[in-house]
Amino acid sequence: MTAHVRVGVQAILREDGRVLLGLRVNTFGHGTWGLPGGHLEIGESLIGAACRELEEETGVRATGARVVCVTDPEPLANHHMQVGVEILGHTGAIRVCEPHRCERWEFWSLDALPEQLFIGSAEVLRKIRDGALLR
Template identity: 40%
Template sequence: MEKIPRIGVAVIVYKEGEILLGLRKNAHGEGTWALPGGHLEFGESPEQCAVREVMEETGMAVKNARPGPYTNDLFENEGKHYITLFMVCEYASGDLTLREPHKCSQWKWFSPDALPEPRFLSLQNLIKAGFPLPGL
């Protein structure tokens, strides 16, 4: 298999001043806290991917999806390379539900200044780059 970077979309979902994170399992980054998201599908915009992934993973609808920064994420131990496009969204409706328990063990809302650790590499790189999480 050819080693090429993949495109991931990570969704920063805000609700009442908090950010949604999930505890990953059965995938690279297992045991780390990550934003909802996934692979950008062929023909899909990052905005469409953000809306789809949040619904698939949490059962919630989001609104006002807009582009954020990107990170260059090299998972050396797993031999994976991602360009992660961050989308910033607001919670719109729906109850938070664990819809993919084989991929994530829990979802929780956190204050941007009290994010749990360990953090998924793309989230670590976003924070390292200085993206301002505490506001919209």
């Protein structure tokens, strides 16, 4: 087995100071709340991957985006690094497009996030909350 680092992308969609999170079901992280996102695919840019995942999961199309944070890979937790991509604008209405993976979408205040956060989103959300973003 070849060891490798996986790259996850997390789409950060904000509204009125709150961030969009989905309740994960029937997949890794079942019962936790996470940002829309997934893995970077061969040939994709980080922004392209985040925008693709956002549209696949929520039906929303990004009209602008930028990379705002990168987390260190966790050697004991699947050796994943996560890239936070802020969605600067969007079109469309948020809906559950993958009901087999996400039960519902809700906006949460960064000061009152749910206790059960998806491992891939937790550090990205902490960086956003603490203002530790790329400039």
